[in-house]
Amino acid sequence: MTEHSEVMHQGESHGGAHVHRDDEGSKMAMWLFLFTELLLFGGLFLLYGAYRFEYADGFKVAAADMNSFIGAVNTIILLTSSLSVALSIAAMQRSQKKLALGMLWFTILCGIAFLINKYFEWSHEIHNGIYPGGPALENMSNGEVLYFGLYYVMTGLHGLHVIIGLIFISVIMVFISRDKITSTNFQKLENAGLYWHLVDVIWIFLFPLFYLLH
Amino acid sequence: MSEQTQTGELAAQAHAAHGDEHAQGHGHNVSYGTYFLVWLGLVALTAVTVTIAGIHLGSLTLITAMLIAAVKTTLVGYHFMHLKYDNVIIKVFVLVCLVIFLTFWILTFSDLSFR
Structure with missing residues (x-):
């Protein structure tokens, strides 16, 4: 195993047991990165909260057009x-490499299904003239315009995170298939998981805030 | 025994020791069933959120939706993101981050409400 030989080499050169790996540090770095993501989305959620407070009626009118069924399906996905x-x-962890890869394939399919739903949703709204400078926006109140602005920015940024998460997971799958990730060395997989769960958590909040206003 | 083999053995021992340590750090072999139960809970809570949104509760709608979202987030963080098994320092980090986030909300909304 390459990992073993690396340790042997280290042992020879330093006479000690230094290993080029710090799983706990790697995990902590991932969490710190997730905090910056939280700040990024947190600012937008704060903006949403402040504008919804100011324009409660406009937000309700705008959200009435949302398809909460697609939103709920995407949440389940x-x-x-x-x-x-x-x-x-x-x-x-149980050294079931094939199962691990299969589960990640399934995750990627879910991510793609989510994005396809989003594509149809956005297409529908753009078709109805709801886009910057679009004909429908001109006749809307400030609250409605703000709602759709935040809707596009927040779900768009979230969608971008889904795409990044899919790329992250794909790279991890290459690592697994080349045995760079094993039952004792899987922090990279765990970090990809942390990222994906964060994307999930953000959607958990986006769904009721944009789709379930009554 | 040559010096070369000795260091080799030492390194192998060190590697084995590291393996043990590692097994301790990641020793939480959570059963597949537990994860399925958490998922079931999350789906059920989503159904509750959608149902409650259908009932006209007025201002309570938003509060209940956010509370349920918070419970769902806790489930994801605690079980899926393995916070349950994480080092206390990571738990403290997450908590501090959430408190800072909450402070921003309280400050912003106290400003908005009392203008």
């Missing part, structure tokens, strides 16, 4: 993909 990532880590 993301929750299920979070489950499959967690299962993939559990499988990796």
Whole structure:
């Protein structure tokens, strides 16, 4: 095993047992990064909260057009993909490489399904003239315009995170298939999982805030 | 025994020791069933959120939706993100981060409410 030989080499050169790996540090760095993500989205949620407070009626009128069914389906899709990532880590711990890879494939399919739903949603709204400078926006009140502005920015930024998460997971799958991630060395997989769960958590808040205003 | 083999053995021992330590750090082999239960809980809470939104509760709608979202987040963080098994320092980090976030909300809304 390459990892073993690396340790042997280290042992020879320093006469001690230094290992080029710090899983706890790696995990902590990932969490610190997630905090910056929280700050990024947190600012937008704060903006949403402040504007909704000011323009409660406009927000309600605008949200009435939202398809809460697609929103709910997308919520279930993301929750299920979070489950499959967690299962993939559990499988990796048990050295079940094929199961771990299968679970990650499933996660990627869920992510793509989520994005396809988003595509249809956005297409529908753009078709109805709701886009910057669009004909429908001109006749709307300030609250409605602000709602749709925040809707596009927040779900768009979230969608971007889904895409990044999918790339992250794909890279991790290459690592697993090349045995760079094993049952004793899976912090990279765990970090990808942390990122994916964060994306899920953000959606958990976006869903009721944009789809369930009555 | 040559010096070369000795260091080799030492390194192998160190590696084994590291393996043990590692097993301790990641020793939480959570059963697949637990994860399924958490997922079931999350789906059920989503159903509750959608149902409650259908009932006209006025200003309570938003509060209940946010409370349920907070419970869901706790479930994801605690079980899926393994905070349950994490080092106390990471738990403290998360808590501090949430308190700072909450402070921003309180400050902003106390400003908005009393203008």
